[in-house]
Amino acid sequence: xxxxxxANAPARPRKLLASRxxxxxxxxxxxxxxxxxxxFVYPIFSTLLLSLKDADGSFTLHWYADALTxxxxxxxxxxxxxxxxxxxxxxxxGFVLAQAITRLRPVWAGLAMLVVVVPHFVSALVRTYGWIxxxxxxxxxxxxxxxxxxxxxxxxxxxxxxxxxxxxxxMMLPYTVLLLYGxxxxxxxxxxxxxxxxxxxxxxxxxxxxxxxxxxxxxxxGLLSFILSLGYYITPALMGGPKQxxxxxxxxxxxxxxxxxxxxxxxxxxxxxxxxxGLLLVKLVSSLGASRKKRSxx
Amino acid sequence: xxxxxxxxxxxxxxxxxxxxxTGKSLSVVALRKTxxxxxxxDEASMEIEAGEFVTFLGSSGSGKTTTLMMIAGFCxxxxxxxxxxxxxxxxxxxxxxxLGFVFQQYLLFPHMTVSENVAFPLILRGVAKNEIRRxxxxxxEIAGLSGFGGRKPxxxxxxxxxxxxxxxxLVYRPPVILMDEPLGALDKKLRDQLQVEIKxxxxxxxxxxxxxxxxxxxxLVMSDRxxxxxxxxxxxxxxxxxxxxxxxxxFVADFLGAANFLPGRIEQHDGEHTLVRLDNSGGLITAxxxxxxxxxxxxxxxxxxRLRACAADDGFCTGTVETATYVGTLVRAGVRIDGGDGPLxxxxxxxxxxxxxxxxxxxxxDPEDVNLFADExxx
Numbered sequence: 001x002x003x004x005x006x007a008n009a010p011a012r013p014r015k016l017l018a019s020r021x022x023x024x025x026x027x028x029x030x031x032x033x034x035x036x037x038x039x040f041v042y043p044i045f046s047t048l049l050l051s052l053k054d055a056d057g058s059f060t061l062h063w064y065a066d067a068l069t070x071x072x073x074x075x076x077x078x079x080x081x082x083x084x085x086x087x088x089x090x091x092x093x094g095f096v097l098a099q100a101i102t103r104l105r106p107v108w109a110g111l112a113m114l115v116v117v118v119p120h121f122v123s124a125l126v127r128t129y130g131w132i133x134x135x136x137x138x139x140x141x142x143x144x145x146x147x148x149x150x151x152x153x154x155x156x157x158x159x160x161x162x163x164x165x166x167x168x169x170x171m172m173l174p175y176t177v178l179l180l181y182g183x184x185x186x187x188x189x190x191x192x193x194x195x196x197x198x199x200x201x202x203x204x205x206x207x208x209x210x211x212x213x214x215x216x217x218x219x220x221x222g223l224l225s226f227i228l229s230l231g232y233y234i235t236p237a238l239m240g241g242p243k244q245x246x247x248x249x250x251x252x253x254x255x256x257x258x259x260x261x262x263x264x265x266x267x268x269x270x271x272x273x274x275x276x277x278g279l280l281l282v283k284l285v286s287s288l289g290a291s292r293k294k295r296s297x298x
Numbered sequence: 299x300x301x302x303x304x305x306x307x308x309x310x311x312x313x314x315x316x317x318x319x320t321g322k323s324l325s326v327v328a329l330r331k332t333x334x335x336x337x338x339x340d341e342a343s344m345e346i347e348a349g350e351f352v353t354f355l356g357s358s359g360s361g362k363t364t365t366l367m368m369i370a371g372f373c374x375x376x377x378x379x380x381x382x383x384x385x386x387x388x389x390x391x392x393x394x395x396x397l398g399f400v401f402q403q404y405l406l407f408p409h410m411t412v413s414e415n416v417a418f419p420l421i422l423r424g425v426a427k428n429e430i431r432r433x434x435x436x437x438x439e440i441a442g443l444s445g446f447g448g449r450k451p452x453x454x455x456x457x458x459x460x461x462x463x464x465x466x467x468l469v470y471r472p473p474v475i476l477m478d479e480p481l482g483a484l485d486k487k488l489r490d491q492l493q494v495e496i497k498x499x500x501x502x503x504x505x506x507x508x509x510x511x512x513x514x515x516x517x518l519v520m521s522d523r524x525x526x527x528x529x530x531x532x533x534x535x536x537x538x539x540x541x542x543x544x545x546x547x548x549f550v551a552d553f554l555g556a557a558n559f560l561p562g563r564i565e566q567h568d569g570e571h572t573l574v575r576l577d578n579s580g581g582l583i584t585a586x587x588x589x590x591x592x593x594x595x596x597x598x599x600x601x602x603x604r605l606r607a608c609a610a611d612d613g614f615c616t617g618t619v620e621t622a623t624y625v626g627t628l629v630r631a632g633v634r635i636d637g638g639d640g641p642l643x644x645x646x647x648x649x650x651x652x653x654x655x656x657x658x659x660x661x662x663x664d665p666e667d668v669n670l671f672a673d674e675x676x677x
Binding site: 191194195197201209 | 372391392393394397398399401405407418422423466470
């Protein structure tokens, strides 16, 4: 039966909907398509339209102008800065951690990865409150430091940029560790032995052989945690002070407190564009790395 | 295949001054390594002269690679010493030994070009830029790789990659170059070609090379001396000719010469020769003079190529040809000895006068080619 069907198909061009398979396929796809159209495509376009519409309904760009000036601009810059700090820190810690895990025996490595990943199953809200309890004036960290009579303790570890970056970095760490672990496992350790046989010391091997080989992975891990941090809401909102307002918090304030939908829409679009630009970069970097790997493997 | 045209078989040595020996001697004394109670290398000792090409030959698990890794420093010996020139390197890290190493898997740095790969050991040694450029160019030319300097390793074939790896190991003129089955991943034709190239370069530059392989032919073609290894022991360390013609153990006779083994007992000594009565046919075979006492059970070992077919009843034994396989220049024959139930005696004779299946032939051998080993298993 199938043979006759496929044999006939190219010979007699039919109308698109005439094929039974096509009709069945549409029936299956319809719910998801409708769902996405209503709840994803429509909101994005209406947000875009909203951001371009003046109070009287005419076309305007002044919401964007607003979003890119004054306090809003400084919020945007704060967002970029905190995201960059988070990216760098999670990259550094992720690198050290992934490096340590690749040196473990497989059983311990699996266990270590579990420890890194499992906290991620817990709600971000819960983890953030966990940090708040840990880092507060009477929290575990400061109590310990005070008990050890470290000069200057207790430190202000919450409601400032330090607090936000501690929080976001811990949220991003599993991503960077997972990514870097994969890349590091892919590096042929014998290349390092080869370099050693030629007389290269540990530092030289690391800088000249190891880093260039894991470089593309580092770049994509860093960019990933950067763009994930851009839109982060809970942790910065709970662990930061007024100076650490990030763009997601600002959008929330505009909508829930000021009922200012157009401005919020413009900021949302800016955030979306920044994220897309970041994703594009990640894709470029990783495809560069992949093609390099593919060619070196052949 | 066209891209191998660039590999000139003749080796040009730039400005002639490199032709002086650059290799150093190496000595290994009572080197021992165990892995969890299993002895990988057992008290290996050898003296390798400067400019010598030495091969460790053995099947996998013989300890040849472990010995090489201990010399390279990738693996620490339990006991024993390794001396390069007059410098004890036994406990030094690999990078402090200054030896060259060529790996089976090439292990070129994928993010560097061919030139950068070859320049890498020179950069580590702080050689001046001009000098680096000159020596990299010179070395690539020796390996027939001029014009490939700007390419990435992945753009080269396996044979070319291994040539680059070779350049990278010899560009800094290490006192000893270690090679771990460097041609193992290449096809037969390319392997034959590179064997000659490596050998030529080694001779022109006077390099000391220690080479590991499981391929007897490769070992015979390239080596000045071969250490035949088995179960962590060096069975025999000699020139290819000695190993082939004067094997000291049945293993060596079998491994290198694929010898026929015939059980027998020493009948008598007769001047230069020893006569052996063969168990299965009752025939008498004449061998080189041997020290064993009369009536000692022995194994007579003769390589298939050193046996000759003659008229029936003229040789030390007579039998019927059961198989005769034409393999180009040779005919490989299997002969069933009269009154013998052992394995067929294998002969290799020139194709023109080869015996045919079913024919009755005598078998004879030059006493010089007959090796005797005391037979420990027999009574």
